[in-house]
Amino acid sequence: MNPQLIRGLCYIVASGFFIFGLKMLSSPRTARRGNIISAIGMLIAIATTLTALTDIKWVWLLAGAGIGSVVGALAARLVKMTSMPEMVGLFNGFGGLASLLVGWSEFHFNWAGTDPLSLFTTVAIFLTVLIGGVTFTGSLVAFGKLAGMITGKPVLYKGQNIANAAILAAIVAVGIFFCVLRPDQPDAGGSALVYSLLILAIIQAFTLGVLSTIPIGGADMPVVICLLNSYSGLAACAAGFAIGNNVLIVSGSLVGASGLILTRIMCKAMNRSLANVLFSGFGAATTAQGEGYQGEAKPVSAQDAYLMLEAATSVVFVPGYGMAAAQAQHGVRELGELLEQNGAEIKYCIHPVAGRMPGHMNVLLAEANVPYELLVEPQDVNPTIETVDVAVVIGANDVVNPAAKEDQNSPLWGMPIIEVDRARTCIVLKRSLNPGFAGVDNPLFFKDNTRMLFGDAKASIGALVSEFKQ
Amino acid sequence: MNIDATTLPLLFFVFVLAMFLGVELIKKVPSQLHTPLMSGSNAISGITIVGALIASGRQDSAAVVTVLATLAVTFAMINVVGGYLVTDRMLQMFKSKTKDGGKA
Numbered sequence: 001m002n003p004q005l006i007r008g009l010c011y012i013v014a015s016g017f018f019i020f021g022l023k024m025l026s027s028p029r030t031a032r033r034g035n036i037i038s039a040i041g042m043l044i045a046i047a048t049t050l051t052a053l054t055d056i057k058w059v060w061l062l063a064g065a066g067i068g069s070v071v072g073a074l075a076a077r078l079v080k081m082t083s084m085p086e087m088v089g090l091f092n093g094f095g096g097l098a099s100l101l102v103g104w105s106e107f108h109f110n111w112a113g114t115d116p117l118s119l120f121t122t123v124a125i126f127l128t129v130l131i132g133g134v135t136f137t138g139s140l141v142a143f144g145k146l147a148g149m150i151t152g153k154p155v156l157y158k159g160q161n162i163a164n165a166a167i168l169a170a171i172v173a174v175g176i177f178f179c180v181l182r183p184d185q186p187d188a189g190g191s192a193l194v195y196s197l198l199i200l201a202i203i204q205a206f207t208l209g210v211l212s213t214i215p216i217g218g219a220d221m222p223v224v225i226c227l228l229n230s231y232s233g234l235a236a237c238a239a240g241f242a243i244g245n246n247v248l249i250v251s252g253s254l255v256g257a258s259g260l261i262l263t264r265i266m267c268k269a270m271n272r273s274l275a276n277v278l279f280s281g282f283g284a285a286t287t288a289q290g291e292g293y294q295g296e297a298k299p300v301s302a303q304d305a306y307l308m309l310e311a312a313t314s315v316v317f318v319p320g321y322g323m324a325a326a327q328a329q330h331g332v333r334e335l336g337e338l339l340e341q342n343g344a345e346i347k348y349c350i351h352p353v354a355g356r357m358p359g360h361m362n363v364l365l366a367e368a369n370v371p372y373e374l375l376v377e378p379q380d381v382n383p384t385i386e387t388v389d390v391a392v393v394i395g396a397n398d399v400v401n402p403a404a405k406e407d408q409n410s411p412l413w414g415m416p417i418i419e420v421d422r423a424r425t426c427i428v429l430k431r432s433l434n435p436g437f438a439g440v441d442n443p444l445f446f447k448d449n450t451r452m453l454f455g456d457a458k459a460s461i462g463a464l465v466s467e468f469k470q
Numbered sequence: 471m472n473i474d475a476t477t478l479p480l481l482f483f484v485f486v487l488a489m490f491l492g493v494e495l496i497k498k499v500p501s502q503l504h505t506p507l508m509s510g511s512n513a514i515s516g517i518t519i520v521g522a523l524i525a526s527g528r529q530d531s532a533a534v535v536t537v538l539a540t541l542a543v544t545f546a547m548i549n550v551v552g553g554y555l556v557t558d559r560m561l562q563m564f565k566s567k568t569k570d571g572g573k574a
Contacts, residue, residue: 018514019491025507026498032561035510039554042517049520053527057536061526064540068547075548076555084560088508091553094545095515101542102521105535109528120473229508229515236518241481243521244473249481250488251517257492258511262504352501359504363560371567375502 003051010048011247017041018251022258028372045247081367082324085356089143089225095232096135099239100202103128106242107198122182124241126175126201132235133205134212139228141213142221146356152218161279164211171204216278218356219398223266223277225357230259262358269352271404271414297433300451302460305427306467308451309335312389312425314345316381318418319361320354322395322430322457331461332394333368338468344389348374349381349418351399378418391420393428393444395457401442412440426450429460506560513553519546 018041024034050056079087103125110117117125144150157163178197216224233255240248267274300308309315317336323329336346348370350361362375385391393400402421403410420426421444430452433445444450453460473481499507519542525531526539 018517019495021510022492022495022507022514023498025503025510026495026500028500028503028561028564029566031503031506031564032558035506035554035557035561038510038514042513042519042550042554045517045520046523049523050527053523055529055531056527060536060540061523061543064526064543065547068544069551071544072548072550072552073555076552076559079556081560084505084509084556087552087556088505088512091509091512091549092515095512095518095549098516098522098542098546098549099518101538101545102518102525105525105538105542106521108538109525109531109535118473120478225508229511232515233511236515236521237485239518239521241473241485243524244477244481245520245524246481246484248517248520249485251514253485253488254492254495255511255515257489258496258507261493261496262508265501265504350501357505357508359501359506359508362502363505363563366560366563366565369563369565372502372564373567377501 007048007052008246010044011245014041014045014048015247015250017044018254022254081364082327083147084363085221085225085360086143086146088357089139089146089221089228092225092228092232093136093139093143096132096139096228096235098132099232099235100129100132100136100205102239103132103242104198104202106239111195117182119179119182121242122179124238126178126198128235128238128242129198129201130171130175130205131231131238133202134209135228135231135235137206137209138213138224138231139209141210142224142228145213145218146221150214154217155214160211160215164208167204167208167211171201171208174201174204212278219353220270220277221356222353222358222360223263223270223274226259226262226266227274228259230256230263233257233259266353266358269416271416297445297452298450300427300453302453302463302467305451305453306464308390308425308427309339309344309392309464310342310468312339312344314388314390315339315347316385316388316391316420316423317346317348318354318391318393318396318400318420319348319350319365320394320396320399321356321360322397324355324360324364324395326395326457328394328458328461329364329368331458331465333365333370335461335465335468336370336374338465342468346374347376347381349376349378351378351396351418354396354399378416382419385419385422386424388423389425391418391423391426393420393426393430394461395429397430397442398440400444401440402444402447403440403442406443410440420444421447421450424449427453429453429455429457431456502564503561506557509553509560510557513550513557516546516549516553519543519550522546 021034021038024030107125233252237252354361400420404412404415404417522542
């Protein structure tokens with residue numbers, strides 16, 4: 001049989017494995033096997049490709065693959081679950097960079113070659129380099145913000161939108177020139193002008209990636225990470241068009257679609273449009289209003305909080321980024337177990353945008369051995385929240401801010417929240433009364449049925465656990 | 471490689487269908503699993519390794535091509551290996567109550 005035909009069939013099998021693997025992610029029971037199936041698909045794709053190569057430079061290949069594998073394996077083993085957003089952000093960037101390099105090397109190979117690039121391939125290479133470059137530097141900025149190396153606050157300056165529009169226009173102009181002057185035009189083969197246009201496009205893509213990510217604040221990072229995830233897939237997809245390979249197109253678009261859906265879910269959960277997230281510099285402008293809510297917060301000691309919890313028959317935990325920052329997830333699980341032994345019904349209600357990436361809180365609680373049946377979504381809790389005795393808010397703020405449904409002037413207005421203010425009692429674990437990452441005051445802290453347990457989340461949970469054990 | 475007029479529509483055909491399929495598949499993933507979904511799809515986007523390998527294994531290519539392709543292999547491999555391993559590490563932590571009860 002024709003070896004090219006066999007390879008084509010193998011690529012179809014690999015794509016099937018990716019699709020099946022993603023399908024098995026629809027339940028926590030089958031998800032792990034799904035991931036392994038997806039990995040087998042990748043192995044098939046890699047092995048198939050190796051059989052097609054006519055001149056394998058083993059030293060280079062093994063060095064590259066070896067270093068990549070070691071770095072990847074170490075990162076995967078050593079990363080803390082709380083740092084998962086940073087890692088995913090960084091990996092998005094590597095995916096984009098790899099696609100950019102594939103596009104570049106494809107261009108270089110054909111630049112002065114005997115089989116010059118057609119218009120279609122040139123456009124595909126340009127898009128690969130552009131999307132890959134934006135993904136790479138955008139992800140580096142997102143990584144820096146998440147890891148605290150760059151300020152998490154939106155970086156805004158005058159004429160920002162104009163600067164971004166200008167660079168976008170410049171990219172389009174370079175793109176048009178690049179495609180018009182492509183190597184298959186007379187006298188263009190091997191010309192330095194075409195090559196310099198490609199380099200210029202790479203630099204522009206890098207600049208755009210930085211400029212479009214710095215104005216986005218820390219609390220909006222879940223959206224950005226999803227979007228960059230999508231870009232990294234689309235970059236692979238564009239590379240697939242550039243080299244005419246279906247398995248790249250299929251897998252790239254699966255990832256692209258996944259990122260886009262997650263982006264949409266995140267935006268919906270904040271009741272904001274994608275444009276608003278990307279361009280408004282949310283959180284920088286809104287702190288100015290700061291009239292503050294009137295009222296007195298009622299602090300409570302760990303002992304009094306214990307008495308409330310001890311008497312409760314139903315308790316809902318609402319974790320937020322503060323739980324991740326304080327590494328309090330293990331203590332929370334221990335407290336939850338003690339409450340269950342005490343006869344209370346426990347649930348963990350997780351808002352879609354809690355934490356710094358989608359599903360962040362679920363992973364942390366799973367790490368702490370909370371069974372996944374207890375992890376629920378706001379729509380499962382809100383309808384019956386009046387019957388909840390105590391809602392314990394751990395380092396969450398904006399996702400429980402009642403201003404979202406009470407104050408039309410609030411920047412959070414209309415955002416779906418976990419309505420803990422309607423629970424019989426609400427205990428908020430927090431360091432201080434400072435507003436959350438969106439910079440919006442939270443009237444929840446001043447409600448009659450709210451008690452504030454001030455201090456580090458881990459220490460406060462620890463104090464509650466030791467009260468129970470006495 | 472240059473793509474002729476008969477392959478071009480086929481590539482777009484595959485692209486459009488894969489996009490629709492992706493949307494249908496991902497919609498069914500529960501929000502609990504969104505972090506593993508992202509790291510897992512990160513690993514899948516490492517499929518660009520295929521392009522990197524093709525670029526690295528060509529005859530008569532300039533040294534620049536080999537260097538670029540090797541770098542591409544390295545970064546794509548970080549994605550593939552790191553992505554799958556970290557996803558597996560996360561997913562093995564998701565335990566059911568019934569299973570867990572037996573151990574406790």
